[in-house]
Amino acid sequence: MKFEAVLFDCDGVLVDSEPITNGVLCQMLNEAGWALSQADCERIFIGKAVRDERARIEAETGTPLTDEWMTAFYARRDQRLRAELKAMDGALEAVRAAHRHTSGRIACASGADKAKVIMQIEMAGMSPYFGEGIFSGHDLPRSKPAPDVYLAAASHLNVAPANCLVIEDTATGVRAGLEAGATVWGYCPAGHGRAFEGLPVARIFHHMDELSQAMATR
Template sequence: MTQFEGVLFDCDGVLVDSEPITNGVLREVLNESGWALTQAECMQIFIGKAVRDERARIEAETGQPLTDAWMRAFYARRDARLRAELQPVHGALEVVVAAHRHAGGRIACASGADRPKVVMQIEMAGMHPYFGDRIFSGHDQPRSKPAPDVYLAAAAHLRVDPARCLVIEDTGTGAQAGLAAGATVWGYCPEGHGRAFKGLAVHRVFHRMHDLLDSLTPEVAR
């Protein structure tokens, strides 16, 4: 396979199975604030996005301002639930180890979520020794995904041309960010339909982490 010089991972839905937990809590607090949403509706609206990026819609639906206090309360409840329930995506740790070896340590996590959450999740999943300080949040960049800023920041930190990077994403929003950065994007789609990447120039869609493991370490994985 192509020898990528850097491998950049999204976090939620790629490394850890956090989306149902986070969106479950988000649905609860939005319902309490006056916006009645089903779980499916909440997932459709917010997957791959920062909550603050939907500020205008949240304020319109709830009739309340999206305050820092509201966000702190949401983060606190979300993080407590994550600490109690979070599990890594099956096979993700093996993939991270293989990518670390494949790229000579030049791997990073580039997430649209707030950095404390991403660091907490990576530590819980046992992946922190492989990422170290190479953890990036869209909250710290001028623009969030689907803008490429967080992937460009990660590639710059690794001192790798984005065109020589592989991005692993599970949402259309994230895939757009990786493509806009000029990277090769592979889409993770455990459900098997791949609709999230429809119309996007995603190079490959895979359905099991071990498919990615086979690609990164064919001589070992088989």
């Protein structure tokens, strides 16, 4: 099947940002009074917006999750990202291959705030391929696992979701892509697919070179 469009998640798919972002988040939550391990922070928050866990954060810290706290988090996070962020191995080549495969119909559909997504795509050298096709669940009524951000990206490209391929690395994102009606491939660079157990992903792959090769042969 030749896909008419390819829709990429960002964090953990295009860029290796999740260890950085979650490291800052874990540190700040501990500072706020929640004795949380790095592993638990990743388990709770990867694939979600921080505000999606507002009730739990407030219960664990005993204080409101304020706009001021979120602003401080974004500032510390972005400082670390600017210093340390790298693209996922082979991601730029995969983006180029998908761009060729679809005659330019690719987009990024992320659950993160749009300013962060744009910054990361620029740092990874991918801006020329995505252009205006960058979408954030923060700007829509519902974020992942709801399908809104993928539906918005498909609509922008004027492609039916059923003709789109979604590339995701989390169960939350996979659910969003499936709910949108797209074909979903699960990206799992760690070498296993346990995150996708019970979810009808069409394919699990472990390196972006596999996506590049698939785009070249379909």
